[in-house]
Amino acid sequence: MTLRRTLMACMAALALPLAACGDQTDTAKTKGAAGERVLNLYTARHYDGDLQVYAAFEKATGIKVNRIEGNPDQLIARMQAEGAASPADVFVxxxxxxxxxxxxAGLLQPISSETLNAAIPANLREPQGHFFGTSRRARVVAYDSTKVRPEEVDTYEELASPRFRGKLCVRSSDSVYNLSLVGALLEAWGPEKTKAWVEGVVANMARPPEGGDRDQIRAVGAGVCEVAITNSYYFIRMDRSTDPADVALTDKVKLGFPSLNGQGAHVNVSGGGVARNAPHRAEAIAFLEFLASPAAQVLNSEQNNEFPAAVGVQAPAGVREFEGFTAHPMNVSVYGRRQAEAQSLMSAAGWR
Incomplete structure (x- = not known):
């Protein structure tokens, strides 16, 4: 049984303590051979390109990466159950x-790293050093360029306007990407205006929320809707695809970067933090610092179609063409604090 299946089976078996999840192989992997430097990585990222980044880290540092995967809630529950005995060094x-x-949940410890503070802009990291963004993605708009003018989607307000009644596609309200977007709107606009926006989005839905972001983009191409909310890297991935159908789709469907309060598009991050009980703290910090290095930033952008987060690092060709937008300067740590309020507004409006 693979580690992922083992973990999911343990999560489903409520009668068993989560700390018992995993087999002997899993336990052995977190310890390493005598004298071997190791890093135990709990990761919710599912991108093949990450494996190349980890391999580059191992080659550069000699530190072996032991990878444990799951969705964020599974990994958080696992770390809670493991308590002080958790082998987790980094949560990504x-x-x-x-x-x-x-x-x-108290599972991350603050760290102070001159390297990370110099590389990662202040708004892309938690102020006390609990976590750092290591790549950027914008939550923006895919639109049918044969029906929609770019200036009709250059603000987030317009997505909830009567212009797009019955013409908007979006994934479900429990998507953390949507929760973070609405959390950002709450921070920028306050509850009253955000409530009206959420209600407008629900009124504008061309269909009940379904699928992931690429499904929304394809729905625009198929004429189901005229606009869709999506993360930038999904669109860029399709634009750079080896599948002729995806490439043809992006000839018609274009990517727009709405502005929030005239300050730029909503930007989120992928990133990580050092686990509270990290047994290999120095290796954990070294890993995060490596992710912020120019070489790792470019490799991640090339493989995953995200934008670099580090200061002065330009995206590689194919991603660079979409990089010239203005990004809103809001600190990304705000989004989580606003999640519960965002979920309440979305549920009340009927955003399923």
Missing amino acids: TADAGALWRAQD
Whole structure:
């Protein structure tokens, strides 16, 4: 049985303590051979390109990466159950809201790193050093360029306007990407305006929420809707695809970067933090510092189609063409703090 299946089976078996999850192989992997430097990585990222980044880290440092995978909530529950005995050194995931949940559960420790503070802009890291964004993704708009003008989707307000009644596609309200977006709107606009926006989005839905972001983009191409909310890297991945159908789709469907209060598009991060009980703290910090290095930033962008987070690092060709947008300067740690309020507004409006 693979580690992922083992973990999911343990999560489902409520009569068994989660700390008992995993087999002997799993336990052995977190310890390493005598004298071997290791890093136990709990990751909710599911991108094949990450494996190349980890291999580059191992080659550069001699530190072996032991990878334990799951979705953010599974990994958070596992770390809670493991308690002080947890082998986790670093928790990595694909949304600042999920990073905040780990911090809020007391599972991350603050660190001070001159390297990280110099490389990662202040708004892309938690102020006390509990987590750091290591790549950026914008939550923006895919639109049918034969029906929609770019200026019709250059603000987030417009997505909830009567212009797009019955013409908007979006995934479900329990998507952390949507929760973080609405959390950012709450921070920028306050509850009254955000409530009206959420209600407008629900009124504008062309269909009940379903599927992931690429499904929303394909729905625009198929004429189901005229606009869709999506993360930038999903669109860029399709634009750079070897599948002719995906490439043809992006000839018609274009990517727009709405502005929030005139300050730029909503940006989220993938990133990580050092686990509270990390048995290999120095290796954990070294790992995060490596993720912020120019070489790792470019490799991640090339493989995963995200934008670099580090200061002065330019995305590689194919991603660079979409990089020239203005990003909102809001600190990403805000999104998690606003999640519960965002979920309440979305549920009340009927955003399923």
